[in-house]
Amino acid sequence: MTGITLAVPSKGRLEELTRDWFAQNGLTITRPGGARSYLGAIDGLPDVTVRFYPASEIARELIRGNIDFGITGRDLIHETSETGPASVSIAKPLGFGKADCVVAVPDSWIDVTHMHDLADVASDFRSRHGRWMRIATKYINITRQYFAQAGIAEYRTVESLGATEAAPASGVADIVVDITTTGSTLAANGLRVLEDGVMLQSEACLIVSRTADWSDERRAIMSALLQKLGASSEF
Amino acid sequence: MSGAAVRRAQLESLVEAQGACRASPPLLLSADAYFDLAGEEFGRRLLLTTDTTGAEHCLRPDFTLPIVQSYIADGVGEPAAFSYLGPIFRQRETGPAEFDQAGIELLAQTDGDVALDQVLTFARAALSIFGVAPTIRLGGVGLFEALLVQADMPDPWRSRIRQRFGHTEALNRLLARLAVTHDTDHVSQPSRDALVEDITEQMVAAGLSLSEGRTPGEIADRYLEKAMLNDSHVPAATLKLLNDYLAISGPVLQSLTRIEALAAEHKLMLGAPIRAIRRHLDGLGEARVTFDASFSPRLDYYTGIVFEMTGANDEILASGGQYDRLLERLGATAPIAASGCAVWVDRLESEVRA
Numbered sequence: 001m002t003g004i005t006l007a008v009p010s011k012g013r014l015e016e017l018t019r020d021w022f023a024q025n026g027l028t029i030t031r032p033g034g035a036r037s038y039l040g041a042i043d044g045l046p047d048v049t050v051r052f053y054p055a056s057e058i059a060r061e062l063i064r065g066n067i068d069f070g071i072t073g074r075d076l077i078h079e080t081s082e083t084g085p086a087s088v089s090i091a092k093p094l095g096f097g098k099a100d101c102v103v104a105v106p107d108s109w110i111d112v113t114h115m116h117d118l119a120d121v122a123s124d125f126r127s128r129h130g131r132w133m134r135i136a137t138k139y140i141n142i143t144r145q146y147f148a149q150a151g152i153a154e155y156r157t158v159e160s161l162g163a164t165e166a167a168p169a170s171g172v173a174d175i176v177v178d179i180t181t182t183g184s185t186l187a188a189n190g191l192r193v194l195e196d197g198v199m200l201q202s203e204a205c206l207i208v209s210r211t212a213d214w215s216d217e218r219r220a221i222m223s224a225l226l227q228k229l230g231a232s233s234e235f
Numbered sequence: 236m237s238g239a240a241v242r243r244a245q246l247e248s249l250v251e252a253q254g255a256c257r258a259s260p261p262l263l264l265s266a267d268a269y270f271d272l273a274g275e276e277f278g279r280r281l282l283l284t285t286d287t288t289g290a291e292h293c294l295r296p297d298f299t300l301p302i303v304q305s306y307i308a309d310g311v312g313e314p315a316a317f318s319y320l321g322p323i324f325r326q327r328e329t330g331p332a333e334f335d336q337a338g339i340e341l342l343a344q345t346d347g348d349v350a351l352d353q354v355l356t357f358a359r360a361a362l363s364i365f366g367v368a369p370t371i372r373l374g375g376v377g378l379f380e381a382l383l384v385q386a387d388m389p390d391p392w393r394s395r396i397r398q399r400f401g402h403t404e405a406l407n408r409l410l411a412r413l414a415v416t417h418d419t420d421h422v423s424q425p426s427r428d429a430l431v432e433d434i435t436e437q438m439v440a441a442g443l444s445l446s447e448g449r450t451p452g453e454i455a456d457r458y459l460e461k462a463m464l465n466d467s468h469v470p471a472a473t474l475k476l477l478n479d480y481l482a483i484s485g486p487v488l489q490s491l492t493r494i495e496a497l498a499a500e501h502k503l504m505l506g507a508p509i510r511a512i513r514r515h516l517d518g519l520g521e522a523r524v525t526f527d528a529s530f531s532p533r534l535d536y537y538t539g540i541v542f543e544m545t546g547a548n549d550e551i552l553a554s555g556g557q558y559d560r561l562l563e564r565l566g567a568t569a570p571i572a573a574s575g576c577a578v579w580v581d582r583l584e585s586e587v588r589a
Contacts, residue, residue: 084309111458116409119405121457153533153534154274169443171447190440190442
């Protein structure tokens with residue numbers, strides 16, 4: 001097989017911005033079957049097949065090597081698997097889809113401004129309240145890694161698939177780890193980002209799979225294409 | 236029989252010969268207990284599955300927890316010994332997620348020193364079946380706790396330092412932070428009552444429960460304590476003591492001599508925990524033994540002495556020690572002495588092939 005598979009976010013603002021970005025680089029992504037089709041192409045590049053996927057599936061498939069390159073958020077690469085960052089190569093950050101993955105605590109926790117405060121609170125939370133400190137998040141892997149670095153082991157994550165910012169008020173969790181662009185949703189819910197609580201600065205990136213089956217021929221096609229896109233051609 | 240099968244049979248006999256009850260806990264266990272005991276860091280290693288009610292189960296990731304749980308459920312108090320050999324399941328960076336561990340657990344033994352000796356002897360015997368002459372790395376949890384109690388510093392810092400013991404970066408960050416002297420321009424703090432009122436208002440406005448999690452009183456207390464701690468420095472001499480102590484690592488006798496010198500210099504009574512370590516050295520005979528002052532598992536139920544044995548591949552082949560706080564953590568009503576170890580059978584087998 002000599003073809004290359006490109007995965008593009010399948011809907012919404014991210015799809016639009018991705019297609020705009022390719023257009024700025026002289027490549028037109030077409031979706032002949034319309035918005036309901038999951039297969040597309042790039043005009044003038046018969047070697048490239050375009051597939052439309054949800055952004056989180058793009059991260060997963062890049063890590064597994066089922067697709068060759070694609071556009072998705074850096075956060076999703078880190079979250080999908082511990083081996084995610086090592087399994088892919090970030091060829092180019094694209095400057096859109098920016099968001100921070102942050103640790104936020106209730107405003108009323110006036111004694112907690114840094115991660116080291118959180119370490120102290122977590123360490124005796126269990127003896128005070130008979131349970132571990134709970135963190136609501138959908139970013140379980142990123143949270144585990146960041147908290148491990150900070151030396152915090154005494155907590156439980158509660159998986160939250162939507163409206164994470166409401167978890168402290170609903171009693172599901174004590175604090176949250178969430179993605180935010182301006183912080184206004186967190187602030188509106190009485191939550192404050194810790195001063196060293198930015199775990200990851202994410203944005204949409206052009207990402208190449210390292211685990212895909214790279215024959216010399218396919219690698220050459222991929223490198224040439226990356227060069228054309230002004231991206232790093234090493235992967 | 237192949238070499239591997241002979242070694243396996245010998246290990247099997249060693250496990251049987253411990254005068255202990257052979258334990259074979261179920262393969263499928265409730266995941267909650269592991270998360271509760273060891274937190275998310277260990278939790279990410281579990282192989283999880285969910286039943287139709289939504290309850291989470293994991294494939295047995297170690298033997299200690301189910302052994303100790305069933306011991307507590309049977310009514311604690313009597314000395315007991317358990318040994319095991321069988322598969323456990325953990326997500327690992329390399330190697331299959333299913334692999335064998337052998338080990339012993341000695342609970343409520345009257346003499347903790349004798350129990351630890353049996354554990355060390357078991358681990359060395361297991362390693363010698365595979366022809367491994369290990370390097371043994373000792374850590375002194377009891378020793379560090381004794382030092383910390385006596386070191387001159389404002390009390391609230393002790394628990395903060397203890398909590399980071401075993402996590403070198405976090406502990407170094409804290410010590411570095413303590414070394415910076417703040418020029419706090421003594422802003423007068425609001426009264427505790429005023430703080431509690433303020434915090435209560437904020438919590439109510441945000442819709443937070445005043446009793447389910449951190450309470451206004453608890454937050455106010457820690458806020459005031461933090462402000463107080465910013466003013467109450469850990470003396471520079473104590474920081475030097477801690478840094479000097481934690482840097483000690485090397486051949487055991489040399490290390491213990493350095494610790495004795497530090498203790499003399501700072502007028503600390505560390506005789507008992509140092510003697511406890513020395514007592515075990517005879518039994519370790521000709522093995523290469525090192526002592527690493529900063530070495531401790533990250534779990535706060537470890538006490539006394541902990542150890543790791545490594546082979547030529549530098550991989551941990553056996554690890555264990557004393558964990559007198561474990562049974563209380565799991566629901567026992569009084570502290571119960573416990574020690575034990577686990578031996579990594581697949582790594583031992585690869586030492587043979589290496």
